[in-house]
Amino acid sequence: MAGRRTPEGLKEVIRDYRRDQVVAVARRLFGERGTTDVPMDEIAQEAGVARSTVYVYFASRDELLRACLAQMHTQLREAIADAWAQDATPAARLERLIEEMLARIDDDPAFFRLALVAQASPGQGAVAVGAELALIGLDIARLVRDLYDEGAVTGQFRAMDPDRATTLIGQQLYGAIAVRAGEPDPAPRAEAATDIARFVLHGLSPGWAGTA
Amino acid sequence: MAGRRTPEGLKEVIRDYRRDQVVAVARRLFGERGTTDVPMDEIAQEAGVARSTVYVYFASRDELLRACLAQMHTQLREAIADAWAQDATPAARLERLIEEMLARIDDDPAFFRLALVAQASPGQGAVAVGAELALIGLDIARLVRDLYDEGAVTGQFRAMDPDRATTLIGQQLYGAIAVRAGEPDPAPRAEAATDIARFVLHGLSPGWAGTA
DNA sequence: CCCGGATCGGACGCAGTGTCCGACCGGGGG
DNA sequence: CCCCCGGTCGGACACTGCGTCCGATCCGGG
Known part of the structure; x- marks a missing residue:
């Protein structure tokens, strides 16, 4: 893993970056209106991705919340x-x-x-x-x-x-x-x-x- | 209203009693599984009333929760x-x-x-x-x-x-x-x-x- | 130029909420 | 005695949101 993985490493970085972006949006919205009152649609839209893509990153609403807490x-x-x-x-x-x-x-x-x-x-x-x-x-x-x-x-x-x-x-x-x-x-x-x-x-x- | 309202007063008592019964059930279930994960159906069934009747007593899930807290x-x-x-x-x-x-x-x-x-x-x-x-x-x-x-x-x-x-x-x-x-x-x-x-x-x- | 992975967007089934309404029951008054 | 009426029942309804799925599309690399 010593520096020859530019493409794979890069993808990882991109993936993590977008993940974090979704998490950041979710944190904000969850904080503003509570975990139950924010539809996944809105998180996705606000984060600039499709709802289905959010489910690529996070298996469920709960897992997204967990990621927010982990952050x-x-x-x-x-x-x-x-x-x-x-x-x-x-x-x-x-x-x-x-x-x-x-x-x-x-x-x-x-x-x-x-x-x-x-x-x-x-x-x-x-x-x-x-x-x-x-x-x-x-x-x-x-x-x-x-x-x-x-x-x-x-x-x-x-x-x-x-x-x-x-x-x-x-x-x-x-x-x-x-x-x-x-x-x-x-x-x-x-x-x-x-x-x-x-x-x-x-x-x-x-x-x-x-x-x- | 001094004592001639036996029927009405009685109804009030009955009403309050059943209300409290629903609240007690709701408290138990909410405590066991959280406020979001217990359907109104289940509360009603457990309390021995129809779901629609619960909505006679409490306008919404939130109001029921509020009643639990008040108790x-x-x-x-x-x-x-x-x-x-x-x-x-x-x-x-x-x-x-x-x-x-x-x-x-x-x-x-x-x-x-x-x-x-x-x-x-x-x-x-x-x-x-x-x-x-x-x-x-x-x-x-x-x-x-x-x-x-x-x-x-x-x-x-x-x-x-x-x-x-x-x-x-x-x-x-x-x-x-x-x-x-x-x-x-x-x-x-x-x-x-x-x-x-x-x-x-x-x-x-x-x-x-x-x-x- | 083509390939493949990631993303999109929209449809689906499912579950739960809150509303509504006709049916029913039981007791009190005519 | 029957009728009426408030309360209850049970089930249908529209609606919203979740999680799944799949074909269409985009884009970077070989």
């Missing part, structure tokens, strides 16, 4: 990975992680909201769709757990069952994400990230009223 | 109101509130998960559906805010913008709910409630490792 997954993963190495302390990393997630939400709140939906919805197709989302959850959960472990051994965080800590932090992140994705006019990102991070670190404990 | 809303509201007056300190109330919400989830996790979905999904029908859910959110938010205010003035909670505190606490509750609703085998309720409450109160602050 978002990849983008989120990359954004967080890029930001991950830039901070030293667990607390700083936590805040960075939060801010990075919020930034991704702000990029495309409508579809993000929808992604949370897809994760939760039952049904046969949704099993696979949910799996796509669970991957994101697991990615983030691993980061969160590493972060907690580091803070715990250095005494910056209180000692508790790491799984439980991960769950609790994860819940806060999930809630923050879901709420922000649904808010028409969310708070400034940096500020919100700081608030959330501080809340995760100290909860409602008095004595932390300052801007520390 | 859940009512039940949740009542459960929490009952438990509300039983505790004195804000911390105790918080834990009680959490436990009560978890209990409601455990009653019907499938549909609860779905309710969170409905809240988030866009589309024309979903505006009204979302409003139904927003009501629950507002109910809870009001309670949370009262609770925070009380804790803040007595110095048990750190001082901060009440709206922001409410949002942060609400985020944790939302996340906890969503995660629990999706977990096939959730942790014991009382324990989970205690954990969540303690996390909201103290976050990851060291020095709170005990069972206090």
